[in-house]
Amino acid sequence: MNTFTRMMLSISLLCVLILTGTRPAVSQETAASKSPEKPAVAYRLDFSINELVDSKKINARHYSMNQTEEDFPREFKDLKIGTRVPVESGSNQFQYIDTGTNISSRLYMKANSLTLDVHAEISNFAPPDPNAKLDKPLIRQMVISGSMILIPGKPMVVGSVDDSNSNHTFQLEVTATKL
Numbered sequence: 286m287n288t289f290t291r292m293m294l295s296i297s298l299l300c301v302l303i304l305t306g307t308r309p310a311v312s313q314e315t316a317a318s319k320s321p322e323k324p325a326v327a328y329r330l331d332f333s334i335n336e337l338v339d340s341k342k343i344n345a346r347h348y349s350m351n352q353t354e355e356d357f358p359r360e361f362k363d364l365k366i367g368t369r370v371p372v373e374s375g376s377n378q379f380q381y382i383d384t385g386t387n388i389s390s391r392l393y394m395k396a397n398s399l400t401l402d403v404h405a406e407i408s409n410f411a412p413p414d415p416n417a418k419l420d421k422p423l424i425r426q427m428v429i430s431g432s433m434i435l436i437p438g439k440p441m442v443v444g445s446v447d448d449s450n451s452n453h454t455f456q457l458e459v460t461a462t463k464l
Contacts, residue, residue, distance in 0.1 A: 326354045327464040328399075328437070332364075332388055334407060335456040343453075351464065352392045354399060361389040361404070384408045384424060392435075392461070403443055404430040405457050411450070425450070429457045437461045 329351050336344040350364050367385015374380040390403040411423040429444040438460070445456040 328352055328354065328392060329462045329464055330390060331460045333458040335458060337454045337456060338452060348388060355393040358391050358393045358402065361391045364388045398434045399437065399461065401435050401459065402432045403459065427455055435461045437463050
């Protein structure tokens with residue numbers, strides 16, 4: 286059999302395989318060797334904002350959200366509670382300011398470690414100061430951001446800040462629980 290005849294037979298065989306939907310054995314092996322998609326793993330994230338005086342906890346606020354671990358970081362998930370406060374910005378014109386607690390986080394695997402990126406903003410009205418010459422309310426704000434490797438089931442401190450107006454310390458803590 287000459288080269289031209291062998292080539293024509295190969296093309297004919299390939300056409301028959303394509304038309305009948307039969308895949309060559311190499312493709313079947315490749316498909317079988319692919320690993321199945323990794324199932325999603327869900328966690329409950331329990332956040333606590335703790336207020337401390339002389340290292341003693343005097344107050345705590347708790348927030349929870351469920352998240353799924355991602356293979357790579359995507360968008361942040363948000364938890365938000367607060368009040369939109371009108372502030373006069375001109376004659377009979379108002380602009381609204383958000384006060385309260387905003388926590389944004391994303392959970393993902395990085396180098397086989399459960400990793401959390403988190404950004405928390407806490408704002409509220411400062412108590413009026415009788416000695417202050419301002420007649421407008423003041424808004425206090427604290428921001429804590431961080432990235433950390435989580436150990437499921439273990440409470441971990443993301444960060445802490447000292448209140449510049451008192452001897453209080455505020456601490457953001459998170460516990461991840463596998464669901």
